[in-house]
Amino acid sequence: MTPSPPPSQSAQRAALDTVKHATDTPATTQPWAELGLKEDEYTRIREILGRRPTGAELAMYSVMWSEHCSYKSSKVHLKQFGEKAPETDALLVGIGENAGVVDIGQNYAVTFKVESHNHPSYIEPYQGAATGIGGIVRDILAMGARPVAVMDPLRFGAADHPDTKRVLPGVVAGIGGYGNCLGLPNIGGEAVFDDCYQGNPLVNALCVGVMKHEDIHLAQASGTGNKVILYGARTGGDGIGGVSVLASETFDATGPAKRPAVQVGDPFQEKLLIECTLEIFRERLVAGIQDLGGAGLSCATSELASAGSGGMRVELDTVPLRDSSLSPEEILMSESQERMCAVVEPDKVARFLEICEKWDVIATVIGEVTEGERLEIYWHGEQIVDVPPRTVAHEGPVYRRPYERPSWQDSLQADDAAALPRPGTGDELRAAALALISSPNQAAKSWITDQYDRYVLGNTVLAQPEDGGMIRVDATTGLGVAVSTDGNGRYAKLDPYAGAQLALAESYRNVAATGARPLAVTDCLNFGSPEDPDAMWQFAEACRGLADACLELGTPVTGGNVSLYNQTGDAAIHPTPVVGVLGVIDDVSRRTPIAFADEGSLLYLLGDTREELGGSAWSQVAHGHLGGLPPAVDLERERLLADILIAASRDGMVDAAHDLSDGGLLQALTESCLKGGKGARVVVPDGLSPFVFLFSESQGRALVAVPRSEEVRFNDMCSARGLPAARVGVVDGDAIEVQGSFSIPLDEVRAAHEATLPEIFGR
Amino acid sequence: MTGSASGLGRIGVVTFPGSLDDGDAQRAVRLAGGEPVALWHRDKNLHQVDAVVLPGGFSYGDYLRCGAIARFSPVMEPLLEQARAGMPVLGICNGFQVLCESHLLPGALTRNDHLHFVCRDQKLRVERTDTAWTSDYTHGQEITVPLKNGEGGYVADEHTLDALEAEGRVVFRYVGGNPNGSRRDIAGITNEAGNVVGLMPHPEHAVETLTGPTTDGLGFFTSALKRLVTA
Numbered sequence: 001m002t003p004s005p006p007p008s009q010s011a012q013r014a015a016l017d018t019v020k021h022a023t024d025t026p027a028t029t030q031p032w033a034e035l036g037l038k039e040d041e042y043t044r045i046r047e048i049l050g051r052r053p054t055g056a057e058l059a060m061y062s063v064m065w066s067e068h069c070s071y072k073s074s075k076v077h078l079k080q081f082g083e084k085a086p087e088t089d090a091l092l093v094g095i096g097e098n099a100g101v102v103d104i105g106q107n108y109a110v111t112f113k114v115e116s117h118n119h120p121s122y123i124e125p126y127q128g129a130a131t132g133i134g135g136i137v138r139d140i141l142a143m144g145a146r147p148v149a150v151m152d153p154l155r156f157g158a159a160d161h162p163d164t165k166r167v168l169p170g171v172v173a174g175i176g177g178y179g180n181c182l183g184l185p186n187i188g189g190e191a192v193f194d195d196c197y198q199g200n201p202l203v204n205a206l207c208v209g210v211m212k213h214e215d216i217h218l219a220q221a222s223g224t225g226n227k228v229i230l231y232g233a234r235t236g237g238d239g240i241g242g243v244s245v246l247a248s249e250t251f252d253a254t255g256p257a258k259r260p261a262v263q264v265g266d267p268f269q270e271k272l273l274i275e276c277t278l279e280i281f282r283e284r285l286v287a288g289i290q291d292l293g294g295a296g297l298s299c300a301t302s303e304l305a306s307a308g309s310g311g312m313r314v315e316l317d318t319v320p321l322r323d324s325s326l327s328p329e330e331i332l333m334s335e336s337q338e339r340m341c342a343v344v345e346p347d348k349v350a351r352f353l354e355i356c357e358k359w360d361v362i363a364t365v366i367g368e369v370t371e372g373e374r375l376e377i378y379w380h381g382e383q384i385v386d387v388p389p390r391t392v393a394h395e396g397p398v399y400r401r402p403y404e405r406p407s408w409q410d411s412l413q414a415d416d417a418a419a420l421p422r423p424g425t426g427d428e429l430r431a432a433a434l435a436l437i438s439s440p441n442q443a444a445k446s447w448i449t450d451q452y453d454r455y456v457l458g459n460t461v462l463a464q465p466e467d468g469g470m471i472r473v474d475a476t477t478g479l480g481v482a483v484s485t486d487g488n489g490r491y492a493k494l495d496p497y498a499g500a501q502l503a504l505a506e507s508y509r510n511v512a513a514t515g516a517r518p519l520a521v522t523d524c525l526n527f528g529s530p531e532d533p534d535a536m537w538q539f540a541e542a543c544r545g546l547a548d549a550c551l552e553l554g555t556p557v558t559g560g561n562v563s564l565y566n567q568t569g570d571a572a573i574h575p576t577p578v579v580g581v582l583g584v585i586d587d588v589s590r591r592t593p594i595a596f597a598d599e600g601s602l603l604y605l606l607g608d609t610r611e612e613l614g615g616s617a618w619s620q621v622a623h624g625h626l627g628g629l630p631p632a633v634d635l636e637r638e639r640l641l642a643d644i645l646i647a648a649s650r651d652g653m654v655d656a657a658h659d660l661s662d663g664g665l666l667q668a669l670t671e672s673c674l675k676g677g678k679g680a681r682v683v684v685p686d687g688l689s690p691f692v693f694l695f696s697e698s699q700g701r702a703l704v705a706v707p708r709s710e711e712v713r714f715n716d717m718c719s720a721r722g723l724p725a726a727r728v729g730v731v732d733g734d735a736i737e738v739q740g741s742f743s744i745p746l747d748e749v750r751a752a753h754e755a756t757l758p759e760i761f762g763r
Numbered sequence: 764m765t766g767s768a769s770g771l772g773r774i775g776v777v778t779f780p781g782s783l784d785d786g787d788a789q790r791a792v793r794l795a796g797g798e799p800v801a802l803w804h805r806d807k808n809l810h811q812v813d814a815v816v817l818p819g820g821f822s823y824g825d826y827l828r829c830g831a832i833a834r835f836s837p838v839m840e841p842l843l844e845q846a847r848a849g850m851p852v853l854g855i856c857n858g859f860q861v862l863c864e865s866h867l868l869p870g871a872l873t874r875n876d877h878l879h880f881v882c883r884d885q886k887l888r889v890e891r892t893d894t895a896w897t898s899d900y901t902h903g904q905e906i907t908v909p910l911k912n913g914e915g916g917y918v919a920d921e922h923t924l925d926a927l928e929a930e931g932r933v934v935f936r937y938v939g940g941n942p943n944g945s946r947r948d949i950a951g952i953t954n955e956a957g958n959v960v961g962l963m964p965h966p967e968h969a970v971e972t973l974t975g976p977t978t979d980g981l982g983f984f985t986s987a988l989k990r991l992v993t994a
Contacts, residue, residue: 176880180911181821183783268781268824360780451880455909455968455975456819458787472974589973762877 016328017055019383026052035062041397048391056316056377056384059329060392063295064302067564070396073530074562077540080547081557088556090519093216098139098291099209100558101216102520104584108473109213110481111143114153114206114524114580116563120262121203125170130178130265132205134337137182138291141274142340144217144281145209148457149471150179151188152205153485153524153578154448157198159440159760164193167201168448169761175205176451181267182274185460186452187469189485190578193440196489199568204524204561206580208483210473215281219290221308221343221369226287228304228312229349230297231356231363232273232339236322239263239296239335269338269361276359277340285352288343298332298392300341301367302375305389308343311374312389314367328379343369403536413494415627417613422691429690430742432622434752436695437670439621442663443756444674461588465671467510467659472588480588482516484581488662489574490615491630496538497545500577501633504549505699507581509659512642513702515592515649516583521550523560523579528572530564538575539564546577552635555581585649592649594658594668595676596705596731601655603680603729605665606641606718607701611692617663618695637700637723644723645702653710653717660701666694668703669736670753679746681737682729690741705731771798772991774984775812777842777858779804779833783820784855784967791967792816795984804836813991814851814895815842817858819911819965829872829914830860839865851895851987852959856912859951859961868952868961869927870919875912876944884976885910885964886938887950891931894957895990899982906979908969910942915963917945917952927952935962 022028032042035058045053045061053061067073082095092109093101099113117132133150140147152175157164168191179186184207221228239262280286288308290300297319305312316328326334344352349365356363370376375392377385423432436442445464454463461480462470468484486506492499504521511518523546528535550557560580566573585591596603613619614628648654656676658668673680684693706714718725737743774792776799778785789799800812804822809815822833833839839861846852846867854862862868875881886907889900900906919927924946927933935951943963951962966980 173879180880180913181781181783181824183820266824268821268826271781271783271821271824450882453880453882453911455882455911455965456783456787458784458790458968458971458974461973 016379016382017384019054019386022054023051028052030058032058035059036066037062041065049387054384055329056332057387059333060298060302060385063298063333064392065396069295069299071562072397073399073401073564074539075398076400077543080543084547084551085556086551086554088554091556091558092213095557095559098142098219100520101143102558102582104479104481106474106477106479107213108479109211109216110208110582111140111145112206112208112483112522112580112582113139113559114204114485114522114578115561116524116526117203117205118201118526118563118566121171122167122201124262125167126174126177127262127264129171129174129203131263131337132203133175133178134265134267134270135293136205136207137184137270138293138340140207140209141277142217142219142289142291143209144215145211146278147184147207147209147274148459149187149208149469150184150205151186151469151483151485153190153487155192155194155197155202155489155576157193157201158195159193161198163198165761171203172448172451178265178267180453182271183456185454185456185463187454187460187463187471188483189464191445191448194489194574196574200566200573202526202566202576204578206485206522208471208481217281217286217289219303219307220288221304221312222310223287223345224310224369224371225346226369227344227346227349227365228314228367228369229342229344229352229363230319230339230366231342231361233266233269233336234320234322234362235331235334236336237326237330237334240330240333263335263337265337272359272361273338273340276356276361279355280352283351285344285348286342287345290341292339292341294335296332296334296336302389302392304341304343305375306393308369311370311372311376312367313370314377316377317380318364318366320362320364328384401530401536402533403540404533405537406534412627413629417616417619417625417628418611420619420623420625426742430744433666433694433744436618436621436663436666437749438752438756440756442617442667444754445757446754447757447761461591462514462593465675466594467513470514470516470588470591478587478589480585482511482514482583482585484510485578486510487576487578488615489576490620490626492542492575492577493626494615494628494630496541496575498630498633499575500542500545501549502630502699503577503579504546504553505633505635505638506659506661507579508553508555508638508642509702511581511583512645513592513657513659515590515646516585517646518555518581518583518642520582521555521557521579523557523577525562526566526573526576526578527564528567532567532572535567535572542575542577546579549635553639590649592654592657594656594672596656596672596678596680597676598655598705598707599678599731601705601707601731602711602727603682603731604704604706605701605726605728606644606704606723607637608698608724609688609693609696609701610698612696612698616695616697631697631699634700640721640723641700641702644718644721647717648704648714653714654704654706656705658703660703662697664695664697665703670749672703673736673746674750674753678731679733679735680729681732681739683739685726685728690738694738771796772814772988773798773800773812774987775800775802775809775815777802777804777815777817777838779822779836781821781824782818784965785818787967788816788818788855791970791980791984794970795981795988797984797988802838804838806838807841809841809845814987817854817861819856819858822857822861830857830864833861834864843867846959849956849958851990853896853983854961855965855967856963859963862959862961867959868954869923870917872914872963873916873918874914875916880913881942882909882911883942885942887935887964888938890936891934891953894934894953894960896960896983896986897934898989899986905938907977908964908966908980909976910964912963915943915945917949919946930955934960
């Protein structure tokens, strides 16, 4: 029926590679290498099937056994997140489903997850970033939840590099273009610049969803005779092989153009899909559900069938197409966006289709759950796939890649930042302060975040530049959740074990600073090539560090994503574990903002300040230096600090709180003063130099504004719990003044902090 | 002429495919003391509501042109009829675009002059207080409500702009910086009768201190409700 297919396709159509044909022609040469499979993997497929795979089977195995889908290099390390999981009764659904689900009380549950869309976003920034949002939103939706917020941790090359001007505006426009049109507030995220990301920007996307406990849905196909319904967008030729080609190979300057492998998003279709799916959930019409993301139908059918109790039979020629010339292999591999796959009992199919019609969503019964344990796919009556689904979805190859502490690690750590020349006089400190807060990494990110809708849905209590985003879940009780994402690749480069723990510590601290109690973790592990023992060592160390820290802080990893091969030639990115922490707050009206808005409030520095400059923002801005050791990790202190911040929020003892992280006290002062429109006078505590006071990045610290009326109570609480709390100043005036050292009028601070990104990227 | 058994003013909020701020508009009506009524784009009547809000969002994905497809929705037929008969209608953002596409209001909304979507807290000056939606404000009052759009540049030919000014039909003007290149800093306008108002900024997102920059937006909804009670 194809109008005029190109010759290669008519040839293919003429010789449909059926299961029977494959059995009869064992010697046929197959393009397993081109599809990204290794020889031993191909051999294993032949062993599993007892014959050569058909073209369609080969397509399925190749995408499902890619690094992106199978986690074949990372699996052996990731299992620590389960083995070392802390005891908790907050986790309703753990690792392995589309996303983890956390109990937040009052019969509400929250699901959240962060994923990467790094490689597509480098090739086609707008669509790569847009479909990254689309994919994570469908993951959350598939759990049964209404998506309520997104946030995007981003990493780019140098801010002033010409290619960053290509990538960043496209990524930001893509995130905004898709997320804004979906009606999801963007409440946080990060944007970090570093040369190491020049050829490998990181575009991670996090989504949060809310549901009632009884609404949890799982990706499984059970119940013989149940129908398999594909609904949403038609299937087209976009993103074919995106998974295996894009996510699993490093970029090579001499390689073929890969643009067609990036998917194209339609947020309007996704918005309809969300509303349609939620209505279907409300009427309890679904026995199992899975979104279509990487590896498209190959993934959805094999995962549903693998997780269920029966097999599955699919009539592939019933799939609605955008391009009628697509071959069955292409249909199986297509990563067309905005599609979902549901398993529905026969007597509920009519109502299911009716709701889809109401929302103008195309829905088609493409198959059914069968007895037995095979996934069988037919094309115009001929069998082209007959496989045990577990071997496709869950029993892919597992590699124990060799890893070794890099030969350069010791010399990197020996190159101590303490030896760098420092500002001494008041004038020098003033200049260093302005240089820091106007540097691209420390400067205001509103050029980016003002392109995102943070108001839609009307439940955003805190959004960027706050420490964490906060969303109201229940308008009657005020129940809410806070989320933060953090990750410092510079720290992780110096020590990946500590670096992963510091990422968790910062995110945990940020959530606590808003007044919410940290409950659970999602992570996006962005690393170089697993085939490089240096990068693999970084990955192994980071996993170990994060798992150990999650155990100690009592916050389980609920799910996440691994992105490897972020490497061009020998140049890998800094190891960049991005950690998202979700917290719960009983009453969002008690939240603590960062803004110093009340004149006369007293500034207290909580925690211990030591001379810790390794990997610091100052060492990067002032000296372009990266060396030494990152700040020391003290998780017990982090937990104590969090307890104090949460109690202070609950009992109304603080007006404002800001965690201390990159850029140290100076950065927190800057952001809190500018947000509140008030200045601050600070005094350097005894025993510290002004430089260390302002620029050190010691962990386990926060700066809080305490109303005078609460000072005694606050102090008593800190001393009773053993948390060092030093009164360091007062909210006052219209300048940031470090007594005896320097003063900068707030207008000058604002100009320095806010002009940088607009100057680089235009109005 | 309130048609509600509860005695509250019934304000309908239309949901088109792709509407996003419909829930927020309903919440704003409720907080202002009214009864929100969900209207569906395929409805052929307005379910006896006393006023209608066309909410923000991306109706039909904003494909073709913002608001261009929504204006042909079945619900628009009774809405046009009743708007012409004097029923209060408020179009916010995408709703404003729909009103312009429907020719209930003159002019059009074009891509922001800086070509980016912009989300920010925007100061507006109220220039007309005798419309259905602005009677609770004082003339010249400055209010702050969120603005969030990619195509919010108000344009019309000079003749139309002059007429709007002469007839006092500019209801809101941007203050403290024009965020999108709108002609003469126009943020919102009304029809000749003053019952139909359209604006790009989002008053429904400024109804609670917890989630909005101010509660300055409540006045839109209390204005309409008062008018319904006295009508």
